[in-house]
Amino acid sequence: MNEPVFREAYGRVVATLIRLTDDWQLAEDCAMDAVESALARWPRDGMPANPGGWLMTAARNRAIDQLRRATMAEKKLRDLALLQDPEPAPQGDDRLRLIFTCCHPALATESRVALTLRTVAGVETAEIARLFLVSESAMARRLSRAKAKITQARIPYRVPSGPALAERLPSVLAVLYLLFTRGYDGEPELAEEAIRLVRLLPAEPEATALLALCLLQHSRRAARQNETGDLLTLAEQDRSLWDHAAIAEAVELLGGSPVTGPYAIQAHIAACHATAPDFAATDWPTVAAWYDQLARVHPSPVVEVNRAVAHGYAHGPRAGLKLLAAVGDAVAGYAPAVAAAADLTERAGDPAAAAVLFRQAADLAGSDAERRALLKRSTAAG
Template structure:
């Protein structure tokens, strides 16, 4: 059994096993440490072939290691608070321990940054280093933040359960934001040799489906799932044969997963007031009354791309209008950056470049700001400025495929 196979088991089973162990042990920290020990043991023990049931092997090994830890630290353990685990959920509740875990990690007693970081670690299975890169902080800082969050969960007596009624509504926004961040890291990794982590994106989509079962009449939950499906549907076309980045206009659209796009469109069509209307054909253009929240707006934008038969058929003016509405709703610098791209396609690079003004304070460490500016300058014939912008993007880019792409764009400009 190779490390690669153990890594595959980690991707496939980490979140569910951690959730099961947390429910049994009532100690998130102990559950995570025991499961990490089990995966480390698997690397050495699964040779030359893995066991017939890898998750069962891992769960058994983790339970043994947890028991060993409890025996060695019995006195200290008696002094520590444990998670409050309710009686088993009634049959009407979705039987997936990951939901308990994500709602526990997203409790409002924790700061939003702590909620997101802890969920990315426990549910998304990201390493502390990967999460630190996402938050633009050191690994030590992020490790301390995650540790404090786990301690607060136990010390504050935060229940390990899926909430109900008003409490469920109160927690909804944080959970949706966290699921989308997990998806985003899978769709476009912040660092490493892979741009796409399809397994992580698929995990987020699965969580979105569970949330929709839990909140079946919530338009924003529908919007989040539709948004993720539209993006995830393009996964096979986003990289070339050698793992190189393929931009949206050059993608082979026959490789898009059309069944996922159809599912996303059906979710959008089911939103009250939108029956039978595709996003690209909505009247008025602003989208404010038809898209009550940011996820529905983003899903409508993604659907515009997904339903364009060819790149040249994309309705960029409609996308620019939707991004304008989203920016008014959120005030997000990232949304302004995306709006600038749409405006540049609809009205020319000069208009897009103007919208980038003032974004360096918020996005100066984000390579996409500098890369976008470089592309606009390139189209305007301002090649020396474009070269400088490519250089700044290369200083902060995180993944190898994006670095390779930026180097090729800069080299192409340099030899002209």
């Protein structure tokens, strides 16, 4: 079955069945039963015109059968039987409820991410376990504990409003951005799923800014690697391969969104890169100024590394090296920080020292593609 169809429909089906039955396990089991039935029938009969509706109907009927056999409450049966339209509630309400439930602050951050991936995005437990570098059985236990805590703590299955929405939204945004970054680092389907989910959120300023940020970063996906899989820097990328429709949408979103928080600032930084006709034309003084603001609003060692790089291009490599030295031990062993030091050192006129630093960064790299790119820079500098 088409993977995007599965992920889109799975989240809708699970979210609707959880609302109607208040039973997470039943909802997931019936959704998977519907998928298995589709895998058996669709190759033979052809994909229906409305695959999501087909899956919803199959899952709903399976839930009715199970509830009858278990002699569950008559109200649950009535609610399911009254669901004449096989599509979920309008405007993605059920999935929104599910996202906010999965991202409740009572759950640990990793559990929020894992539960969102499994329940909302339909990612298999084995794949989530691989992302978190744990065994499948360990991840299954983590997911079970998270769902049990939701039940035991009586976490409401709803989208909050007013002050409660403002309180809960940062947790949801953080989870969805982490989901996006995991996809950006090598799983493009996850990045696309994160964008789809962000689109469901209320049109609050930081949610709109996060959507713009994800669109801008994802717009470069076709140009980030060459034909052999090696990573390309912004300076090396073919900008004609960028998704200019996504860039235009993001810029329009930013035009109507106030700069109120870290996602908005990061989105404006990304827009500076995305709208420059080439690398040399990048407005580095503006990028550096945005990073100064980001460091005040959302201070972190990672932000300081990026700020140092921006200042290195805006005000000279020695200015960047000075800022990088100021964070020192906080970024020790962090490959991008060592790579930034290497780049700034090379541009400051010491290619031999830069070559050594690039090799050190390669030793710390988290992926083969990143390692190859850094070794290539080391060879060129040396």
